Amino acid sequence: MLQALIVASTEETPNPLLPAPYDMVWSAVVFAIILIFFWKKVLPNVSAMLEARGAAIEGNIEKADAAQREAEEALAKYTAQLADARAEAGKIRDAARADGAKIVTEAKDLASTEAARITATAKTQIEAERQSALVSLKSEVGSLAIDLASGVIGEALTDDKKSKALVDRFLADLAASEKAAK
Amino acid sequence: MNCWGDPACSSTREQKLHAPKQEIALLVNAVTKLVTSSGDGSSFQGPSITEFFPPAIFFAGTPFEINRIILIRFAMAAILILLFWLATRNMKLVPGKGQSLAEMALDVVRVNIAEDLLGKKDGKRFLPLLTAIFFTVLAMNIPGIFPGMNVAGSSLFGLPLTLAVVAYVTFIYAGLKKHPGTFLKASLFPPGVPWPIYIIVTPIEFFSIFILRPITLALRLLMNMVAGHLLLVLCFSATDFFFFSAALDQAAWARFFGIGTFAFGFVFTAFEILVAVLQAYVFTLLTTVYIQLALAEEH
Numbered sequence: 242m243l244q245a246l247i248v249a250s251t252e253e254t255p256n257p258l259l260p261a262p263y264d265m266v267w268s269a270v271v272f273a274i275i276l277i278f279f280w281k282k283v284l285p286n287v288s289a290m291l292e293a294r295g296a297a298i299e300g301n302i303e304k305a306d307a308a309q310r311e312a313e314e315a316l317a318k319y320t321a322q323l324a325d326a327r328a329e330a331g332k333i334r335d336a337a338r339a340d341g342a343k344i345v346t347e348a349k350d351l352a353s354t355e356a357a358r359i360t361a362t363a364k365t366q367i368e369a370e371r372q373s374a375l376v377s378l379k380s381e382v383g384s385l386a387i388d389l390a391s392g393v394i395g396e397a398l399t400d401d402k403k404s405k406a407l408v409d410r411f412l413a414d415l416a417a418s419e420k421a422a423k
Numbered sequence: 424m425n426c427w428g429d430p431a432c433s434s435t436r437e438q439k440l441h442a443p444k445q446e447i448a449l450l451v452n453a454v455t456k457l458v459t460s461s462g463d464g465s466s467f468q469g470p471s472i473t474e475f476f477p478p479a480i481f482f483a484g485t486p487f488e489i490n491r492i493i494l495i496r497f498a499m500a501a502i503l504i505l506l507f508w509l510a511t512r513n514m515k516l517v518p519g520k521g522q523s524l525a526e527m528a529l530d531v532v533r534v535n536i537a538e539d540l541l542g543k544k545d546g547k548r549f550l551p552l553l554t555a556i557f558f559t560v561l562a563m564n565i566p567g568i569f570p571g572m573n574v575a576g577s578s579l580f581g582l583p584l585t586l587a588v589v590a591y592v593t594f595i596y597a598g599l600k601k602h603p604g605t606f607l608k609a610s611l612f613p614p615g616v617p618w619p620i621y622i623i624v625t626p627i628e629f630f631s632i633f634i635l636r637p638i639t640l641a642l643r644l645l646m647n648m649v650a651g652h653l654l655l656v657l658c659f660s661a662t663d664f665f666f667f668s669a670a671l672d673q674a675a676w677a678r679f680f681g682i683g684t685f686a687f688g689f690v691f692t693a694f695e696i697l698v699a700v701l702q703a704y705v706f707t708l709l710t711t712v713y714i715q716l717a718l719a720e721e722h
Contacts, residue, residue, distance in 0.1 A: 255476050257580055257649065263488035264581030271500045271576075272585055275559045278504050280551035283511050287529055288547075290514035297516050 383408040467664045470656035475578055475649065495566050496576040503562040532557045532707060540711045541718070549714055552593060556586055557707040560644065564699035567652055568692050575699070578648035580641070587641035590710040594636075598717030606717065636713060640706060647702050651695045658688030 255261070260268075387404050481489040510525035518526060532554045537546035563576035577583055598606035610632055611625050665671065665681030 254472050257472055257475060257645070260579065260581040260584055261488070262486035263482075263490075263493065264579045265585065266486050266581075267489070267493045267496060268579075268581035268585040271496050271563075272555070272559050272582070272589070275500055275503060275562075276552065276555035278507070279555045279558065283507050283529070284551055284554060286511045286514055287526070287533075290516070294516045 379412065383412075386411065466670060467661070467668070470653050470660065472649075474574070474652065474656060492574055492576060492579050495572050495574060496563060496582070498572070499562040499566055499576055500559075503558055507558075528558075529554065531704070536704075536707055536711050540708075540715045545714075545718060549593070549597070549711070552589070553707050553711060556590070556710060557703050560586065560706050561700060561703035564644075564648060564702055565696070567648060567655070567699060568695045573655075574652055575648040577644055577702075578652050580645050583641040583644040586644075586706065587637040590640055590706075590713065591637040593710070594713035594717045597714045601718050610717075636709075640709060644702050644706055647698055651691070651698055654691050655688060655695065658684050658691060662688060 383405075386408060475492065477491040479488045479490050480494065481487075507525060510521040514522055533546070533550060536557075537550050537553050540546075541549060559582075560577060563582055565575075566572035567575035567578070595606075598610070602609065611628050612621055613624065613628065616624055661684040662681045665678050665684060671677050
């Protein structure tokens with residue numbers, strides 16, 4: 242009974258290792274379609290996208306680099322400017338200090354020359370006053386002395402020539418005596 | 424059959440040869456009797472190889488016959504193409520969900536297989552073929568567990584054989600193109616071997632490179648899918664039998680076996696997913712390795 246069963250089943254059962262023609266045909270068709278689809282459609286799309294992505298990433302990196310370079314340049318520029326400004330401020334300060342010193346010296350000079358001038362003027366004025374005082378004193382003392390002498394001797398010394406000579410002699414004597422006393 | 428241990432039995436040699444068969448026969452007989460004796464004649468039918476030869480639906484008897492498995496191939500090819508068309512028709516630099524998944528899947532072949540083994544240049548050359556092989560095998564393996572399909576498109580020998588032939592032609596083409604004239608000689612007469620050894624080595628190399636490679640490629644895939652399908656059918660038909668067969672009306676305790684067979688079916692379904700992916704990977708990887716060996720500098 243079993244033998245018969247086995248025989249019957251082997252007769253009915255197709256060999257799975259002998260592909261039927263339709264199996265081969267449709268396998269080939271299906272695979273060919275899938276192959277062409279991936280070859281012509283999917284993979285070109287993907288590789289184009291990957292290239293674009295790579296380019297974009299590189300582009301972004303470049304952009305970032307450029308931005309960094311720019312920032313560094315700006316920083317350097319600002320630093321330089323700052324240094325310049327500082328140097329300039331220092332220069333201005335120095336100049337101002339020098340100017341100030343100069344102004345002070347000038348003022349001092351001016352003041353001292355003015356003082357000297359004032360002193361000199363005062364001296365000349367004093368001298369002039371002294372001279373005028375001396376002259377007026379001389380004439381005053383002369384007339385006083387003559388008045389006194391006239392009074393004393395009772396005789397009017399009308400003769401101006403005589404009286405003047407007298408006074409002059411008297412004064413010269415006085416000066417000589419002063420000098421001798423000195 | 425009944426001369427077991429009988430010294431009068433004339434052909435003891437024959438009997439010895441058939442002993443295992445007889446045991447199986449006895450067992451089958453016993454089981455059949457046990458099952459059928461319960462009354463209504465319904466008995467457990469295990470899966471057989473005829474599973475893979477369903478009746479024709481269109482064009483019966485012609486080379487363009489279409490049956491259930493061929494229809495499953497068409498459906499899976501359509502699904503595969505649709506999914507990838509949707510995921511890659513409008514690719515963006517910053518991928519969405521679908522594109523990310525598609526890129527991940529394509530990178531398995533592009534990065535992990537093609538570029539790893541063949542390098543950037545040759546990897547790009549053979550990428551379309553390798554990608555198509557990988558996704559064809561995957562798409563044809565996976566319906567083995569799809570409800571409603573339940574049989575792998577690659578469990579008929581035609582598909583594994585077609586792919587193996589493609590791989591075979593490809594690696595021979597790669598070798599001949601890269602090393603015209605020396606490829607065959609270097610394959611059959613590996614350099615650095617003293618000449619008398621060639622008497623042994625050359626037939627072995629010929630057999631392993633030009634015969635075993637395509638056959639093992641095709642058979643590995645076919646047998647994995649056939650065995651997986653038979654296991655699942657066995658588990659679930661046994662479950663069905665234990666749960667619902669009137670034959671077990673007299674032995675209700677036997678219905679508990681159904682839980683066990685169902686659990687097995689569940690585990691093997693999960694296992695089949697792994698096998699489907701793994702076989703796709705292995706098939707593609709081996710094809711790539713064969714191409715790599717053919718391109719290698721030693722040739």
